[in-house]
Amino acid sequence: MRVLIKGAGVAGLTAAHELVARGAAVMVAERTQGFANAASWYAGGMLAPWCERESAEEAVLIRGAAAADWWEAVLPAGSVHRNGTLVVAPPRDAAELRRFASRTSGYRSIGAEEIGALEPALAGRFREALFFPEEAHVDPRRALSALRHGLEAQGVVFSGGTIDQGRFDLTVDCTGAARIGEIKGLRGVRGEMLYLQTDEVALSRPVRLLHPRIPLYIVPRGGGLFMCGATMIESDDAGPITARSLMELLNAAYVLHPAFAEARLVETGAGVRPAFADNLPRVMRQANTITVNGLYRHGFLLSPAIAEEVAALAYDVPPIDPSPTPPHKGEGLSSRCDRLQFSAVSPDAKVTAEAEAARPRKPLPPAGRGWGGANSDELEWNEGKHFCFSERRGQDR
């Protein structure tokens, strides 16, 4: 199967990896030279499904729980740091810690002594914390580069030019926020971040500092480099960080550890997280195009599961519609659900489906309930077959 993947962010590269693993001949089209236009480049790289459950659906926890295993299997040894997450709050915000605890699981409450044992740099600074031992993190920039190099080594061609989609059996659209305005309900959530460098602080794991208005996380990158993030602003503006966001993030970093005041500010940036109203991603098939979008703040966490879904859909579908009609600009995919298919298995698809079933693969996360909606214009979760992030209407939070 010849597959064109549009977009070399985390969604595109993970999908490419899974499709190549199943024998597809893949080409990746990316409109920019490097990764700088991708939200993925600005991510914290936290694989933190238990912490994210504080504001995310159970589905994110279920589907994200195996992400660290996937990344560990795919990236060079030592790329996945499985040191957990530490969540702290200054004594005046102790209520925030209790609120966070009430909405999450998979942690243990710890006191000052254990905080100091886990992170000596924070000894004496916080009286209580939550420790999520199963969580992990990666350096997203290294992860993206490693994925790309691995794909190139397997013959995947990356192209920046115009590509004739007609040469391919399947197109997988992973262009993220670029589809805002084209896919119904897709919006942008701006995330501003910065990199600080200092030898005065050492951390072994992501640390989240709770605050009612300006929560902060700091992810250590090694070599005295720290990624600090991130704002959550309802906007698809990818422009430079604002003075206000910069001040607030730096203030919060200072609260976490005063030595950050002397750190060098080596980079600031902003990425636009593509999101649907319920903040869950979608994998949508329409004729010979699969669209992946809406990864919100969970691109690294959920891409492994999403990529498996893409590959399953790719190899498990009726023959290509000979006269596909792409949606027009401004016409959302979800308004055309009558034309969308999810994992339909026809007799013609049986051979590839059997080949797919025979392929040795990592176990999927445990089965949970799907979240396909009941409305007739929504795509349904294909129970017992794939765990699909299917089209569904949700509530704004």
Ligand SMILES: Cc1cc2nc3c(=O)[nH]c(=O)nc-3n(C[C@H](O)[C@H](O)[C@H](O)COP(=O)(O)OP(=O)(O)OC[C@H]3O[C@@H](n4cnc5c(N)ncnc54)[C@H](O)[C@@H]3O)c2cc1C
């Ligand atoms: C500050 C910040 C922190 C985050 N932290 C985390 C975190 O800790 N953990 C986590 O799991 N997630 C995190 N996220 C979320 C994560 O980064 C996103 O969910 C993810 O990057 C979305 O990936 P994507 O591949 O869909 O989109 P993108 O990464 O935006 O990639 C889309 C790509 O498509 C390309 N493109 C667009 N149009 C075209 C076209 N027509 N042809 C070809 N190419 C095209 C773009 O240039 C881009 O490279 C964070 C996001 C931000 C902004």
